[in-house]
Amino acid sequence: MCGMKALIPAAGHGTRFLPVTRVVPKEMLPVGAKPAIQLIVEEALAAGADEVVIVVSPEKEIVRKYFDGDAALASRIRWAWQTEQRGLGHAVLQGAPLLAQEREPVLVLLGDALVSGEAPSAAMAAISRAHGGASVVGLEEVPLEKVSRYGIVKGTQVDERVWKLDDLVEKPAPEAAPSRLAIAGRYLLDPAIFDLLATQTPGHGGEIQLTDSIRRLLAEKSVYGYRYPGHRHDIGNPAGYLETLNAFSA
Numbered sequence: 001m002c003g004m005k006a007l008i009p010a011a012g013h014g015t016r017f018l019p020v021t022r023v024v025p026k027e028m029l030p031v032g033a034k035p036a037i038q039l040i041v042e043e044a045l046a047a048g049a050d051e052v053v054i055v056v057s058p059e060k061e062i063v064r065k066y067f068d069g070d071a072a073l074a075s076r077i078r079w080a081w082q083t084e085q086r087g088l089g090h091a092v093l094q095g096a097p098l099l100a101q102e103r104e105p106v107l108v109l110l111g112d113a114l115v116s117g118e119a120p121s122a123a124m125a126a127i128s129r130a131h132g133g134a135s136v137v138g139l140e141e142v143p144l145e146k147v148s149r150y151g152i153v154k155g156t157q158v159d160e161r162v163w164k165l166d167d168l169v170e171k172p173a174p175e176a177a178p179s180r181l182a183i184a185g186r187y188l189l190d191p192a193i194f195d196l197l198a199t200q201t202p203g204h205g206g207e208i209q210l211t212d213s214i215r216r217l218l219a220e221k222s223v224y225g226y227r228y229p230g231h232r233h234d235i236g237n238p239a240g241y242l243e244t245l246n247a248f249s250a
């Protein structure tokens, strides 16, 4: 197959949502009658992905069991395993054997992030095509007092919702933030990211950070940002999950 590929990291411990995550992966929490991760798989397929790689851990085998019950979806999914939780970048790296040879950018969707309103992935794929297959990261504007929780971008606005990025700053203090635009849950990344992740040294929290490798990608290739019209919801903690249910039941 030669269409766009997607990857969903879903192997994290989910410590912010203990104790339920001792047995229920946060990605399996219901939003309506479907687990959150199914909505994310559907977003990837609707954006034009013909195959989705889901990265899980042996403890989260139930995610695979769930999709195995739906033959149509299961035929579009491949599995990768992360046996040690060394961070988001490390989880994405586990998809390398299946994806590093791709020619087009790979869509990465965080398994615990849902976006209300218009799904960003399809628009990001269109922006990438308009810029010769460049990488694109999804952005959300956050209040200045919250910039220190996110990867914040520095760039030049080239369209109403599109920026060409010059740099990224991970978790800046408000006075050091180059903008209020935070990288938010969706990425379309040049496959060169896999080589960069393979040599990435641990960063914030001692984990292999995806943003650190995107920063290095920026030095080699064009990366754009798309400020999507919707709002990112984090289902990885009880308050964020409740907010998500409210947003998606409207």
Ligand code: UTP
Pocket (backbone or CB within 6 Å): 009, 010, 011, 012, 013, 014, 015, 016, 017, 027, 055, 082, 084, 085, 086, 087, 088, 090, 091, 110, 111, 112, 113, 236
């Ligand atoms: P988070 O940092 O929100 O997930 O990663 P976490 O580590 O599970 O959360 P806490 O801090 O312990 O509560 C965002 C996404 O990346 C995956 C998670 O499953 C989630 O979907 N992830 C994170 C991995 O697959 N592997 C990791 O090592 C870390």
